Amino acid sequence: MVAILEKRKLRDFDWLVAALAITIVCFGTWEIHNAQPTETFWQKQLIGLGIALVAMLVIAFTDYRRVIELAPVFYVFGLMLLVLVLVPIPGISLKINGHRAWLRVPGIGQFQPSEFVKVTTAIMLARYFGKHRSGPLTIKQMVMGGVILGLPIALILLEHDAGSVLTYFPILLVVLFLSAMRMRIVIGAIVLSIVVVPAGYWVGVQTHLVKNYQQERINVILDPENADKRGFGYHTWQSMVTVGEGGLLGNRGSEYSQSSLKFLPEPHSDFIFAVTAETTGFIGCLLLLAAYALLLTRLITDARRSRDRTGMLVIMAIVGGLAFQIFINVGMVLGFLPVIGVPLPLMSAGLSSVLSTFIAIGFAISVQLRRFVN
């Protein structure tokens, strides 16, 4: 029995997803090395990949339904981590770049709970919306979804980590959308946001709720060539220059890259895609985007094949989160979205990001593995 199960597991294991994810991380590690050859980020990334692979396998070979049952426990645990971050405990909670968003884990390094909590929130949402349904989404259910998402968001907002908060919304939106939300509400919401977001920005500017530096960041992306290239426009401008310099095949001739000369800020983390663009050019970037497209498509296929709604929602919540994060990050690097500290999944250096992404992929594989199991 065990042998048969193992054989089937091996057969049904989504090798493609795992291989794509590992390949991207390895590629990313190489780029991290390109970005900061003298620093240890790339070595840490490899260690992170090792830890993440173990976590992925553990999750993949665990029955996701058992995890879903325990979702509230994980969810609450995640919230506790977020609270822990906010409590200034010397040696454990860390303040980096003015943001109190990190925990120090002895032996591993810094850990950003907000990345990890994304997964627990996704599971919680999947559990709540995964029950068999017979009609369209009710208001009550929507409010409940909002509450599940709202708790971690509120805590993260207390960390002043607006960028992370942004990546939470698509998780809920995808789950709601796939939970038989009425199409007219969907369309209504889209139309409303097209009207409300610019209007809200305008009101925010008028009432000074949107701070000056936030306004400047918006202005920069509207006209990067004429922005203050030394002030608020610096990141965007240098990132665009770095990307553009890559050309078709990448600027391999120069031993002095934008990142090694420190023109490009945060080259190993938030701006890793710019480094990729500089070193591998248009071709390399297209291949990377294609890899992401393949990975996401494959995950969506897995979701479609899922044997129950919960499994499907878990995978799609993950897909939504990943896709949105990729778009936000690359859009920022390419200079048409404002600079917000969102890492590029699987590419940016950072244990939290790699680990939570692999845990999420582990879930997807777990769902995929059990599509024929009753």
Added chain:
Amino acid sequence: MKFVDDSQNLRGRLRLIQALILVLLAVLSVRLYVLQIINGQHYAGIAENQRIRLLPIPAARGRIFDRNGQVLVDSRPIYSIILSREDTKGIDRYSLIKPLSEGLNIDPQFLREQFDQVKTQPAFESIPIKEEASPADVAWVEAHELELPALRVEQTPQRRYLPDGMLAHAVGYVGEVSQEQLKQQEYRDKGYKPGDIIGQEGLESVYDDYLRGRDGYRKVIVDSRGRIQNEVERIEPQSGQDLVTTIDLDLQRAAEDQLRKSPQGRGVIIAMDPNNGEIFALASAPTFDPNLFSQRITTKDGRAEYQKLLTDPDKPLINRAIQGRYPPGSTWKPLMATAGLQQGAISIDSSNLVCGGGITIGNKFTRCMGGNHGSPNVHFAIEHSCDGYFYRLGLKMKLEGIQAMADEFDLDKRTGIDLPHEVISTTPSRELKARLLPKDPEWKDIDTVYSSFGQGEDVLTPVALLRAHSAIGMKGKMYTPHLLKEVRAIAAVGNDPSRPDYRPERPARTFDRPQPKVLPIPTDQSDLVVHAMWSVVNVAGTATGIKMAGFDIAGKTGTAQVVRLGKEGSEHKDHSWFVSYAPAFKPEISCVALIENAGLGSRFGAPSVRAMYDVYYAKTRPAKELSPNNVAIRIR
């Protein structure tokens, strides 16, 4: 799918999400295409620009020597501390005033001025903070590299001139190229840019093209904070060509000493080799310190010093040798005599004219300053500076004859000396009179009389007068006075002549107009005038006081009335002239002295020239006199 909820079309919604993801990724790809393929070159250029910087390596300017190889002007390296404008763009520069003024011991006011200045001058990349920085200052900058990365230490050559304003008017000075110069095409074609050093006066200016080196540069890669990471390319500078002048420093020193000791401390002494026009000494007093322009002009004190020079009534910046114009007085007479003989107004055999103690033109009597000389010949008239003789010679030659003389001796032209801003002497003419005396514009005989003994409206530059007299001593050969003996060659820099940074060899050259103007003066006529001038010093003339054993000086004194006649006070005394050459019958050196507002030529001009000849004699004749035998005899 086991949980299909067809009413909500789950399959469709999944496809929609998938499509949305692919669309977003496609948007990113398009954006990538725009940045990397369409504008790739543009951004590559920007990236290249921000990491490559060209740092100039200033080339040493050529040195200037006297004819015996003594250094007159050189450059020494000084360390200056500059603030990179580029690296301080985003920050408030004024916040740096306190740390900089304390750390480098600079006047905060100076820094404020420098920063103010930069605002209005966009062209300058670097802001000078401190020139002539001490080793301690350099160490301070290095120690604060982290806090103040925009500070740099630059080694620049600074021009150093002789002390006490020695040779200031001849050598001139360098300074930063001015805004006005940069507007001119000529300077732009030569590659001058703001902040470059250029010869602004004197030889520094005339031979700037040779003296100026060709800067090298370092192409370096810098990081985002401007710190140099690596040197990509280094083009060595090519030094400027050394310039050997015709100046003899000993004679120059003697000339300046004489002027310094003169009654007003104002005047000119020029010594020249009449055989080729090489200037041995050229002194104009009062003088100024050229180091002011090369070293201190950017400081507050320096600017005040410059203002003082500009407003000084004695006009120290004027080079009196070529820019001062003085009535020639009696120095005019040998020229008149030469021309009179040449034009046939008098002849060698029959040159006697009446002196009569003066002349009456109309109802006005103009007397001869020397009394009544009877009816002297031309030799006597020159020897004793007889005015009455020359009144009548002038009347015989007429204005046209005097003008022909002026034309022959080039007195109505520039001498062509290789110094800038030479002025043209003014010689007698109807136009001159009409212009100067509009109430009495007609040329009359009395004007001819005045013009014939050097007290008319005509004024001469000392250099023009010296050149004309030298021509008499040289039997009609009149050379162009010049200070350039040789521009020395300098080797090429670089190996590959096809490269744009190759600096070809710059060849040596000498003065470009060495040929004399030959005046058609018959030798017997010039010999007569020379002999008369010799007598002035050696027989019974006006300058016998400077007679020198073993060295035949020929010369002529002159006392030029200052225009404001009738006023008392030393500043209105006559100018004292002495123009001469020696040895009289085979000249090696000619010399003119003009001592302003001193009095008689014989009392001030002549002794100054004698002092020059003493130095010259000691330099050129001692070999015989101080041979071991002679020394032994002396001791005994």
